Amino acid sequence: MKVETGTLKPGEARCPAESTQDIIALDRVKAPSWAASENYEYLGSEDISKSRYVDPEFARGEFNRMWSRTWQMACREEHIPEVGDYYVYDIGQYSFIVTRCDDDEIRAYFNACLHRGTKLKPSGTAGFAMNLKCPFHGWTWKLDGSLKEIPEKWDFAHTEGRNMCLPEARVARLGGFVWINMDADAPSLEDYLGEEALSHLKAWKLEDRYIYLHVQKSYPANWKLTMEAFMEAYHVGDTHPQVAPANGDVNSQYDVYGSHVNRFISTLGVVSPKLRDKYSEADIIENFTLGDSSSLGGTKPKLKEGERARQVMADMFREMFETATNADLRNVSDTELLDTYSYTFFPNLFLFPGISLPMIYRFRPDARDHRRTIFEVMFMRPRPRDGSAVETAEVQILGDHQSFAEAEGMDPGFGIILDQDTDNLFAQQEGIEASAKPGLTLADYQEIRIRHFEQAIDRYMAMEPKLPDMKELQRK
Structure with a gap:
């Protein structure tokens, strides 16, 4: 619903279309409580100082104050x-x-x-x-x-x-x-994550999955810039235009949980609100199938009168995953099958607990160059139901010149999406260093995860340096 300009408080503005929760509320198999909830918090509108991305002293401070204290x-x-x-x-x-x-x-x-x-x-x-x-x-x-x-x-x-x-x-x-x-004095992991985020993590039962594909690549950008490229869907329309016809980008949902966890939910099987005059429900199906190389095995379902493309896609994903995993997914919600759930666990972990693309992202700064990041993508699948042993994938390390699509076992379409984000990072690191503007301007809602993340960094940077104490960390 549109609201007259000037009547909203900071942080209250939303895309003038149905919300993420409006979309998943229409699904046939309903969302679990951890998905059917919202937890946004307005955290201010001030610019973020660019020095944190370009100053080597700031990077050294992170190692002495933040990395030495976090889970x-x-x-x-x-x-x-x-x-x-x-x-x-x-x-x-x-x-x-x-x-x-x-x-x-x-x-x-x-x-x-x-x-x-x-x-x-x-x-x-x-x-x-x-x-x-x-x-x-x-x-x-x-x-x-x-x-x-x-x-x-x-x-x-x-x-x-x-x-x-x-x-x-x-x-x-x-x-x-x-x-x-x-840090021997740090809070327990459970207290660090907080009760609500902890309940989400336990609900996913990720202990029942294993890593079957692990790819690593080094990026020529600060580790925080690299992480933040994946914290919002605001960039989808211009950076990943190929997915916009079936992606609810600008009406994605953003939440924060305590000091160390945040998330977004980006719905699939719906047209971006920016493109509704160009694409129909049938176009959503076409975008998902993409010919014979589609994730649906080349099938092209026909929409019946009044059917939602999103529901057709959810039903097909359910059947496909049941066949692939020999599992009963009747009670798994449509949103878990379709949508992108991205959680940041501070300082450097992303978890994607969905059924269709369960992933882990991990970001690590290069100790020798504050302008470089080691980025890892790990894909998970369910453990065999018979309890047989699994073989965890060894990491494939790509060179700077290589595309993610070159990694053995990588879906080429997803590899291209990762490459598109890489191209932005080249330009962003160089642009920030060249800029006369002393800070970065963030959206109040769509980029709240970035602000939440950087405020956590600031809290640690305000502490006194704390290096590991060997006497504290040696067992008696």
Whole structure:
């Protein structure tokens, strides 16, 4: 409903079309409570300072104040299914060996020898080892972190009585993810996420999925700019025009939950409100099918009189996914089958819990260049119902010149969408550095996730620097 100009308070303006909740309320199989809700909060209209994206001192402050205090997803439990399996998680200059040291115990050790500091395991690796041995001089630790051996121990009598256990980050397990935090004084993961966001995460049962495709690419842009490119649907019309005929972009829904979680819901199977004079319900079907290479196997359903294209698509997706997964999806809502649900878990994790494209995005700053970001895309699918073992995908690392569409197993159409966002990032990083304007101007509603995210950054940047304390992080 349109409202006369000047009668709205800041943050109240919305696209003059049906809302996301109006759209999903018409679905045949109704949405669960975590989807059929709204939680927007107006957080101000001030510009965001550009210095946070271009100043190397700001980046150094993030490592000393923010990364050392926050909960981060280090890996999935299926990355380390057996005792002795390990996965190395790097965040800037910090590095951790996340290892399963017992059937139901996972620990995360700072990846540095206590002798002369050599990394115990190379960055970006995973594998199996029943001991953690330094490749330089052979100092060795057991999986429980206790010191096993010092070669030529007679020359280190002065270490007797010292605590020589490997320092540990805190570990929490939730949703099939292994989370770590370097700060011994940080709140629990549950308190950090907050009750409502935690209830959403538990409802998705992501522990019942596994990663079948993992692709990584480095971007020439600050990590925050790279994340923010995926926080709104405002850019869809100009950046991804090929999807607009079947995407409710400008009437997407935006929500914030506490200090560390936000989301948007973008509906599919509807025409963008900006294009309703150009496209019909039948055009939505055409856009989804895209010939013989469509996600629906080349089928082109016919709309009956009065039918919604969105409902036809939901019914077809349900049938397709039931066949593919040998599962009964009668009670899974239409919105879970069709729509994009994107959650940001501060500082660097996106979760997409939908049925049609369940994904994980992870963003990590390059410690050597504040203008570069390591971006990972991981695709999930349900675990086999018979409980058989799954093989978690190894990461494919693309070069700067490569398209995401080149990754083995990547849907070419989705790869192109990721490439389109990449092109924007090239221009945005360079434009911000060239700009005479000292800040970035954000929409009150459609870009609320960016403001929420940057305000969280500001809260940590206002704290005193806090580097990991080895005495606090070594087990007694």
